[in-house]
Amino acid sequence: MARGAVARPGRAAPLLVGVGFAALLAWSWHGTAVDLPGLFGGEGLRQVATYVVKLFPPDLSAGAWRDAATGAVETFAISLIGSLLAVCVGLPLSLLATRTLLYRGILFEARRPGPGARAVRVALYAAGKAVLNLLRTIPEIVWALIFVFMVGLGPFPGVLALGFHTGGVLGKLFGEVLEDVDPAPLEALQATGASRFAILVYGVLPQALPQFVSYALYRWEVNIRAAAMMGFVGAGGLGQRIHIAISLFQEHQLMTLILAIYAIVTLVDALSAFLRARLV
Amino acid sequence: MYELRGIRKVFADGTVAVEDISLIVGSGEHVAFIGPSGAGKTTLFRLLNLTLRPTAGALIFEGQDVSALSDAGLRRTRTRIGTIYQQQNLVGRLRVVHNVLAGYLGRWSAATALASLVRPRDVAGAGRALAQVGIPEKLWARTDELSGGQQQRVAIARVLVQDPDVILADEPVSAVDPSLAVSIVTLLRDLSHESRKTLLMNLHSVDLALGHFPRIVGVREGRVLFDVAPDKVGPELLAELYAGHRDEELQLEQLRDGKVSFGAACRPLPGFRK
Numbered sequence: 301m302a303r304g305a306v307a308r309p310g311r312a313a314p315l316l317v318g319v320g321f322a323a324l325l326a327w328s329w330h331g332t333a334v335d336l337p338g339l340f341g342g343e344g345l346r347q348v349a350t351y352v353v354k355l356f357p358p359d360l361s362a363g364a365w366r367d368a369a370t371g372a373v374e375t376f377a378i379s380l381i382g383s384l385l386a387v388c389v390g391l392p393l394s395l396l397a398t399r400t401l402l403y404r405g406i407l408f409e410a411r412r413p414g415p416g417a418r419a420v421r422v423a424l425y426a427a428g429k430a431v432l433n434l435l436r437t438i439p440e441i442v443w444a445l446i447f448v449f450m451v452g453l454g455p456f457p458g459v460l461a462l463g464f465h466t467g468g469v470l471g472k473l474f475g476e477v478l479e480d481v482d483p484a485p486l487e488a489l490q491a492t493g494a495s496r497f498a499i500l501v502y503g504v505l506p507q508a509l510p511q512f513v514s515y516a517l518y519r520w521e522v523n524i525r526a527a528a529m530m531g532f533v534g535a536g537g538l539g540q541r542i543h544i545a546i547s548l549f550q551e552h553q554l555m556t557l558i559l560a561i562y563a564i565v566t567l568v569d570a571l572s573a574f575l576r577a578r579l580v
Numbered sequence: 581m582y583e584l585r586g587i588r589k590v591f592a593d594g595t596v597a598v599e600d601i602s603l604i605v606g607s608g609e610h611v612a613f614i615g616p617s618g619a620g621k622t623t624l625f626r627l628l629n630l631t632l633r634p635t636a637g638a639l640i641f642e643g644q645d646v647s648a649l650s651d652a653g654l655r656r657t658r659t660r661i662g663t664i665y666q667q668q669n670l671v672g673r674l675r676v677v678h679n680v681l682a683g684y685l686g687r688w689s690a691a692t693a694l695a696s697l698v699r700p701r702d703v704a705g706a707g708r709a710l711a712q713v714g715i716p717e718k719l720w721a722r723t724d725e726l727s728g729g730q731q732q733r734v735a736i737a738r739v740l741v742q743d744p745d746v747i748l749a750d751e752p753v754s755a756v757d758p759s760l761a762v763s764i765v766t767l768l769r770d771l772s773h774e775s776r777k778t779l780l781m782n783l784h785s786v787d788l789a790l791g792h793f794p795r796i797v798g799v800r801e802g803r804v805l806f807d808v809a810p811d812k813v814g815p816e817l818l819a820e821l822y823a824g825h826r827d828e829e830l831q832l833e834q835l836r837d838g839k840v841s842f843g844a845a846c847r848p849l850p851g852f853r854k
Contacts, residue, residue, distance in 0.1 A: 406631070409631060409632050409633060410630050410631055410632060410633050410654060411633065411649075411651060411654055412633075484665070484667060484669045485669050485670060485671045487626075487631055487665075487669065488663065488665060488669035488670070488735075489671075489682055489685060490631060490658070491629045491630075491631055491658060491661070491662075491663040492658065492659065492662070492663075492682060492683055492685050492686050492738070492742050493655045493656065493657075493658035493659035493685065493686020493687070493742075494655075494682070494685035494686055494693075495655065495685070495690065497690045497693070498685040498688070498690065498693045499685075501693060501694055501697065502671060502674070502678065502682055502685065502693065502697070503671055506671050506673045506674050507671065507673065509673070510673070
């Protein structure tokens with residue numbers, strides 16, 4: 301079994317990795333100017349305490365309630381529609397970002413694409429990956445700025461921002477799930493004469509679906525927090541109201557809005573957990 | 581049906597799975613392939629069902645050299661070849677009805693295939709196929725909730741729905757209970773016989789092969805060692821076939837002593853006392 305033999309790992313390697321990691325930590329600590337005395341020292345804490353005291357009691361007047369509730373509903377809607385849009389953006393792109401659907405693996409063993417066709421397919425894959433990377437590397441908040449500029453203030457740019465960024469994230473994750481499905485059933489479907497589309501629908505997607513749902517629900521939980529922040533750049537929801545409350549020193553109303561965020565994040569986490577238990 | 585001329589298969593990692601196989605299989609013939617594990621039998625079957633492409637040599641199916649087939653031609657030809665795998669290769673999360681109806685996928689349009697996932701097309705046909713393999717009540721069950729033996733029956737039902745001219749069964753019974761093995765082999769043999777299909781089967785168990793097939797091909801190290809009638813397969817030939825493979829030699833020992841549980845279902849083997 302000379303070919304399958306694995307060499308015993310050297311002793312120096314773990315030590316080197318350890319030293320390297322410690323050096324990286326030290327450098328990062330220095331680079332981020334961590335200042336523990338400044339954080340826990342008297343002055344900083346006193347300022348925070350003063351502000352927190354000013355937040356109480358929350359403003360529970362009818363007007364403040366109505367404002368917080370409207371904001372909460374808007375934020376919920378942004379996160380929900382934004383996450384659905386993300387699935388619609390990510391799913392088709394993930395098919396392009398899956399090598400085993402385009403040019404390699406069991407579906408291409410019996411008849412390999414010719415050099416020209418293969419080049420086109422590799423290029424499609426690279427393009428799919430590149431678009432997903434672009435969507436993903438631009439943060440939601442930057443997408444929100446761009447879309448506020450394009451379509452104006454309000455919840456709509458928030459929806460677009462979540463859809464684009466999360467679409468990039470989900471597309472990458474979906475693509476990894478698709479490449480990871482068990483190829484044995486695909487081989488059996490192919491042997492019946494099924495087309496690649498039929499193999500995708502009968503063999504690949506049913507295997508991938510539980511993980512798709514799980515990832516989408518998790519990103520929805522992330523998006524409800526992101527949707528709450530989106531308003532800082534004018535893209536609607538609770539964030540917009542929080543931004544106004546901070547600017548106008550309306551501390552009691554700010555407290556009401558913070559409570560609303562807490563309530564809605566908890567609600568979405570619970571809903572997501574419920575759906576996951578039922579669907580996955 | 582099949583004509584193989586000097587077939588060779590080398591995988592990308594350099595492993596030679598099939599060294600040099602030449603073989604002719606006539607229409608309606610029943611052939612069993614035996615040999616030690618790693619001899620290349622499974623690879624041979626994947627070449628025969630047109631999932632893999634030979635590295636060298638000619639594979640001719642019904643007078644047509646398959647290397648000359650277009651994508652569409654390849655798909656059309658595959659619809660005429662049904663495969664049953666050792667592991668059932670079903671989609672566990674789909675209901676049994678969809679796994680059985682997957683036998684139609686080579687003939688259905690994309691739209692029909694998609695629509696059938698929502699509203700199954702030929703429920704009656706799927707039910708009939710399941711009745712033939714003895715589990716009609718499992719039509720709407722989730723496939724991964726079935727036992728190994730039941731799943732193997734679903735795989736056979738899929739092939740029945742596909743209605744091919746050739747059935748390739750790659751060790752269809754090595755993952756099921758020994759008591760089920762005989763009934764599944766008999767089922768496949770009888771079904772192929774009734775509908776005049778060609779049946780090629782890889783078998784781990786020499787006993788089942790010799791007892792149910794009129795033609796035995798012994799494969800060793802990617803080559804055909806012998807291709808004879810079962811009464812010509814004696815202890816010397818088998819010893820040569822399995823030489824150096826401890827587990828299989830053990831199986832031969834047990835055959836000699838008549839210890840194998842399902843051996844009783846078969847006629848006495850030549851050269852072995854029962």
